[in-house]
Amino acid sequence: MNYIKSIGAYTIMLKSVFKKPQKRKIFWEAVFREIDDLGVKSIGIVAFISFFIGGVVAIQTALNLEDPIIPKDLIGFATKRSMILEFSSTFVMVILAGKVGSYITSSIGTMRVTEQIDALEVMGINSLNYLVLPKILATVFFYPFLVLLAMFLGIFGGWVAGIATDLFKPGDYIAGIQLDFEPYLVAYSLIKSVVFAFLIATIPSYFGYYVKGGSLEVGRASTKAVVWTIVVIIFSNYFLTQMLLS
């Protein structure tokens, strides 16, 4: 019963979020601030993880291909497909759900318990629109770039791993990357990233905005927000894959 209530409250929240901003200039300032906070400041972690995961995928594929009949360009092909199909969109977004989701819930939750949201409402400002819409725009527009970066660095990481470990030839790896390239798979990954970005911005905002109590409750809300965001991302990943690839 509580889940249905929460879904209802989340939907009502979105209705308030999608209103015309009261002051365009302030709104765009907020959007650019959020792009910096939620997007640009995540580039480092995304780059680091993508590069090394790409390397690990390539090494593991190479180690599991002992049969000489199987062509070695399969290593590059498998790394490319893993990076494009799942890692860059789903895995990176799960990481961002943890990093950015907890930040969003705790910052909005702290504003709630310290009455800063009440202060906005007293001034006549639609606090949901002011606080959440810039986050949605920032993530929805910026995260696809992070996904592209993750794809590139993951595949690059695999190539570097080949040179560093000598398990496969860089030429075979590059041939594998070029093999059977389907642009639609990149589009599929980007579509998923837009949906996941929306979830990362809105679910933690919901948990932060409706928090009651003090710092302990804000902490609990952050944990809940991260867990639920990941759960919903994993579910939507299943349905999106079914819809877009089958």
Place this chain on the structure above:
Amino acid sequence: MLEVKGIYKSFGEASVLKGIDATFEPGKTSLIIGQSGSGKTVFLKTLLGLHIPDKGTISYDGQTTESMTIEEKRQLKQDLGMVFQGSALFDSLTVEENVMFPLKMFTNQSKSEMLDRVDFVLKRVNLKDSNHKFPAELSGGMQKRVAIARAIVTNPKYLFCDEPNSGLDPRTSIVIDNLIQEITDEYQITTVINTHDMNSVMEIGEKIIFLKDGLKEWEGTSNDIFKTDNEAVVSFVYSSNLFKKVRKVYLEE
């Protein structure tokens, strides 16, 4: 003029406000007092529109909030200033940006005009050389001053303060009280303050309303409060030995 008639407010099974009538006049500082849980904060938040009353009317300058259009309500919000118990300053903004925030949202002033106004109100609340500091770098008293400056920067007709002295030392409390009263007189604002602080009651209470269990138990001035024989008021206001002695001296004189 702010008039409240028969305000009721419940949260689930808990009935918090049980039919409160009150009038708050311009240029006067009205204090709402009462024990914790008596409904003071809910009453103040209901006046501000943060809670919607279950029953009763709230009229600003003769017009009930129920009869206002969305645009009129938006306009009214700009006539309201609020000083929250914990100041509620925006952590990520400097003092200057906090005070400028309502101007940026609701006026079309140029940046230099806004800065002039911000400087003026910060001087008015006796806060100098703090424009570029963040709230976390200020003392409690300074944060309250910034909150007052932010509340009055748009020249509101109504000023609401929730426990403006909580967490402040007695000397700073008196400074904040006097500042609120001066601003009320100077700009003829209708000021409503929630407080537990009996010093404030004696110092600036031009009109005092005592709430008990969601009902208006007593109403009067700071002089009346010395003479009242209402048991609930006496036991609340004169709970400390110091105030008992003050009352005794007053009554003997």
